[in-house]
Amino acid sequence: MDIRQLKYFLTITEEGQITAAAKKLKMAQPPLSQQMKLLENELGITLFERGPRQIQVTDAGKILANRARQILELSDSTVKEIDDFKRGCKGTLTIGTVSSSGNILLNKGIEKFHKEYSDINFEIHEGNTYALIDLLTKGIIEVGIVRTPFNNKRFNCSYAKQEPMVAAMTATYDWDVAKKEITVDELKNRPLIIYRRFNKLIYEVCESYSFKPTVYCKNDDARTTILWANAGHGIAIVPYSAITLAAHNNLHVKIIKEEKLSTRITLIWMKNRYLSLLAKNFIDYFNIQ
Incomplete structure (x- = not known):
């Protein structure tokens, strides 16, 4: 049993067909089938129940699939770690950031990181929190700069300080110019x-005060708001740090005095997944902001 066979085996389990797996692997079907027979013979057990159109993974096959994923992930991580070691702390760091993160990438910690590792290039993806979580899950970015609230079970998190939401308006809508809160x-x-991004939160908080908010405009970007x-055109409800965007x-x-209407910039990365040396150092410098 080798890495190549495990990769073949996982591709078949994911595709559900030998033909489809062979196409994805860009190889002929007979050699692929032969490799699976060799693997079954070596293990002394049936991994697939072969049907006329699809194959079913046996219970033994499910056990192997679980272990195969772990082995392939470990193999991939090892190659990346060795590559990091050979290259030193150089290369491209791929991160995602929400538009409402304001000047977080210009804070003192990140500025110090840039000076310390001047050979590093950045590739930045912008989107809302949920879009960035999807990119992170798919491995397109290594770290994401997002905003609470979100489900953090799958991620390691480094939180910036809590900040309030604010109501921002022109003089026409300002019912008390002297009020700052x-x-x-x-x-x-x-x-x-x-x-x-904050639709659900705003509705829930307003309803706790026994009224339904009058939403004139709903959009996908803090800058548009x-x-x-x-x-x-109305009163913007945004995080305090987003105003200057x-x-x-x-x-x-005006700061809204309500603890539930608050948010935090959060740096997230996947649990149980390889993290490059670049990303680790970036996280360390983010923490000293």
């Missing part, structure tokens, strides 16, 4: 512009 119930019957508010010269900003 407001309560949630003061938002009742006012036209809100919200970032879809701010721009619409700055143009006088777009033109905001017309906005009056």
